[in-house]
Amino acid sequence: MTEVLFKVIIIGDPTVGKTSFVQKYVNDSFRRDYKMTIGVDFALKVIKWSEKCNIKLQLWDIAGQERFTSMTRVYYKDAHACLVMFDLTQKGTFQNSVKWKKDLDQKCTLMDGSPVPCLLLANKCDDIERREVTQDEIEDMCKEHDFLGWSETSVKDGIMIEESMGFLIEEMMAKHAELEGFSESFQTNTSSALKLGKEEGGKPSGSNCQC
């Protein structure tokens, strides 16, 4: 039995639903009242990937408030994947997603130097009346800023939580396999540039859901 450990960070503006997402995904619970996260919170989930392999998923729920940003940046380190979340009912949080993504890419990369795979989550899709961001806008941003893909979610109604995480895990596993090979080949020669180039244009909006 092998065990693979993945560190996934979740970032985005305050109140978009990061903590709720983590709680929903890990504990299947949802609390209506918002409470600010201090610094960083942390949750662990073990997933049976196959008969032979367990995945230990570390979810780092990083506080969105500016107060904590200088402190929380250190927690980006060694992340295998990232969720950038915004709130469909607050356009500002959507615009800031770009900042969060850029911040992440500036602060850390994968072992091979490629950007950390990043999924864009458009939360609170249940609140159709207060929606402020269109799917086209999200699609455009997703392409322009090299997100792996995007998905609308509703933590409240439990929509696209498992699916998004499943997609991200697949991606991490693929990358994992690739990096295993990478670190082996690293000693002998450096054909990684080619590999990377191929990966980069990869599968963009694979998880694009229409809910």
Place this chain on the structure above:
Amino acid sequence: MADNNIDTELDLAGVLDEDDSSWLAELETALVEECDFGSLRNICKGRAVPDHLRAEVWQICLGTVGKDALSSFDGLYDMDGQSQVRSDCKSLVDKLGNEEEDKVSIVSDLETIVTLYCKSRGLKYASSNGWMDVLQVLLTVKMSPSELYNTFYAILNKFVPNECKYQGKPFHLFRLLLQYHDPELCSYLDTRRVTPDLYTMSWFNSLFGGVCGLRVCQVMWDVIFQHADPFLELFMGLVILVNARDTILETKDQSKEEIIDLITSFPQALEVDDVEDFCSLAQYYAQKTPQSFRRDYQLSMFGGSVVSHKEPEDSTSLMYSLCLSVSGEELLQANKGTPLVEDAVRFFVVDCRPAEQYNNEHLTTAFHLDANLMLQSPEEFSYAVQALFAAQAQALAAGSAAAGEHLCFLGSGREEEDQYVNMVVANILQKGKQYVSTAKGGYPALHNILKATSENGVPDLVASHEAADTKNSSGDGSAVLGNRGEGEAGTSKYFSKAILGRLSGVVKSKSAEMKEKLANYIKNDGTGDKHVSSAERGGKRYRNMANVFTIGDDEEGEEGSGADSEEDDEQKETVSLDTWVQKADVLYSCRCKEIRTNGHSFPSYLLVTSSHLYVLREIPSRKGMAHIQARRALSSIVKITSKKRQPELITFKYGTHEEDGFHVTDMHRFYIPTASDATRVIKQQIMKVLDALDS
């Protein structure tokens, strides 16, 4: 009683001691003799001063006597925004309602003062800076323009924090202080995005001059200036918030703006007779706070020279601080021997370094909680945290040297590892734990201090690798704490050390039995730390209960004389607290603090029997022992009063019932966290006693 011819308004206000006005005569004499600040403080003892002496007292306190800075004014009213200054001065004077012919000269004096101040400090005037509010209070005290300028200058320089602006440093510090004392309230306000700069600006930029009534300000400033502690006003702000916490926490349905307006206006409700309690509570909170922040920020936060003291990274570091940080010196000092000051902060040190570093060398009193556990096994981590709280409670109960209400987290001083320490601290804060700090510089800082202060290598506070080895085999290094020559308290220390040793061992071993063991520890922990807040909530109840006694606001000045005159502890009977509390005839007991009129407080126990009220005062140097400070017949209690805004402050008045009412002969004042319970029981007993007397 009121035959003393003192200022009537103050007499009404109840801030002056009716019975003892001798200090006033002393003060007058001292002022004639041009006394210095020290002797003034000794005479006034933090009390409000009569109106006619105020100007002189303030000037001595502020150190402005005999200065003449105003004459250096060039007489040119030519700065940017001069017209704004003029119109603000004018509207201030209009508000005051002076005689028409005086107005012009007052306006002109004010404009001169503000203009010179701006010029000499290189500042720009802005209407929102609180200066007019400061001047308004100063104008109520008779002073010459030159004196006015000097006091104005000194107040802004010494008591109004620099950077009183949006997102300014004082407000970040204030937030950390609030978080330290009331994390739940702080978290709520953070969640609602109500940051302190939004509601405390008008408090701090004018020493409450912009928000409190003029009389209230005068008395408050009397106290503040005498204390000469610029940080006191932050704690005053803290008292205001903590006092109103229930109201604030009930604002879930209100908008951010409404909350800001609500909180901003709280100090308006302060009345003159609240000021004394208000100030002593602020001091109480100040004492209950680690002091390191003072040294860190005194220079940059006060003293005006904003421009030269520009330390941008300092301000941001405050903003981004997770919690208060404590210097190594303070940490070590605070836990050394018996505290000199009552209420002094004592720390329970939580060492969060990786196990190998901890095992290599650590403070003997530290609890080990490996921060990495949080990542590796969140479940075990949460057990470890419970164990931590349990161990802390046990250490406190046992009066151990390791005991402290204040949790100080110790890292390795390396960012790489300390990020996990921060995570642990964030987690603890998220749980709403009070009194949480981190040790500045981590363990290396402590190590260096200890090395520097100890000549013979390994200091006795530290268990080094070799010591730890023998310790494990020989059953808990007796050397370490015993060395400190505190034999009498020895057993309890060993006891709790044993617990600590076991617990940290357990945490490290990560064995399966851990949960079981810990569960046992935790079960014993019934008495854990209680938030004052629970009592505050309870406090409201009894005020609505109708009864024979006046339970309501203190109305008149009532500084008892008797209770203060009995300082001779030697003659008091010494007893064991435990034995007394458990006596069969004790119907009720609770912890409390006896509050003296001079602001001193003494940790005490209040015991109620069917006929008497006992006050047992803890003896700091002898754990578990107490002096019988007072023994009062319940029938002699004629009045129990509490403060509206501080229901835990209870005053008992003793005396005799006469035809024309009762005569108070003596009084006691206490800070009782469980005030509502205590007063209820006492009232019931008094009723019984009185009933028995009647029949």
